[in-house]
Amino acid sequence: MPEFIKRLTDNGGFDAENWFRLPQKNAESKFSVFNVTGTLPVDMIGELSRSPFVASVEFNDASL
Numbered sequence: 001m002p003e004f005i006k007r008l009t010d011n012g013g014f015d016a017e018n019w020f021r022l023p024q025k026n027a028e029s030k031f032s033v034f035n036v037t038g039t040l041p042v043d044m045i046g047e048l049s050r051s052p053f054v055a056s057v058e059f060n061d062a063s064l
Contacts, residue, residue, distance in 0.1 A: 012047070018037050021034055
């Protein structure tokens with residue numbers, strides 16, 4: 001996950017405000033779930049939504 005966020009930051013202009021794993025991963029877990037909050041340029045939405053690492057995207061924009 002840190003590499004994915006770093007790539008978005010370096011290549012896409014993403015500004016991560018915070019990110020953390022939900023819930024804590026145990027030894028039997030096959031997947032990890034993260035909650036990531038940040039600012040993303042509008043032109044990156046399509047690429048992000050097609051990523052196999054992203055299950056959902058929530059938008060909070062007061063101007064919409």
